Amino acid sequence: MTKKKLHPSVEEFKEFIKEHTHLIQLVRKGEYTWQELYEDWYLLGADDPRWQEYSSSSSEKVEKKEGNSNNWWNQISGLLKNMDGKQVDGYIEKLNEAISSIQGVLSQFQSHRSEGSSPMKKERNDPFSFRKD
Template identity: 55%
Template sequence: MAKKKLHPSVEKFKEFVKAHPELAQEVRKGETTWQEMFEDWYLLGEDDPRWNTKSDNKKDKKNDEKDQKTDWLGTIMGAVKNMDPAQVQGQISNISQALGAIQGVLSQFQGKSGGSSGASNSGPAHPFSFRKD
């Protein structure tokens, strides 16, 4: 039985897939279909960044994450070096005073609600007593 001659673009796509075996694994995992992959390849071309190997992308992501962690740490360390201890102490003092004021207000509200319940216990529950005749 003779092999059927495929369209030249399909032949090129097959060669492309042989050069990028990770694409076949994407199809096997169910992430995409051959039809979708062929259409993307046909429309985007072989040089599109989509065809970069996943392992290269993972390595790039890991390197980027390391760079971000290093940058974050450097940023924090730079901020700590540039801090004036007296200014930091002043800010902490201001925050402490603000928290003290908030606690004072809250305790006043709690005292009023607690005081009113105590006052209501000493007097009648209903100031106007209605009796049945």
């Protein structure tokens, strides 16, 4: 079988990835896609400071960073990529039911408070009503 010749920019990107091996692990973990990395590499260039933390020579530094806490946006986007639509609908439905229940309980408390506070208002408006002849 013959190999298709890739576009020169794709070949350059492959060489770039070989020099920045940590990016492969990030793609496998789902933090990035190859398309995202290629577009960033194409727009920013290989010499951009962003890529220094992913180079093979600084892989220890990246591992320490990864040990702390990942970028929250990457975590959220990873969760969203892995979610099932039906499952999300189920969660939203349950959340809606919970909010409705809370609103019902709050409205009951508010109605009891308004019923209990209305006689108080009458007493405050006419505090000497018990002395009438």
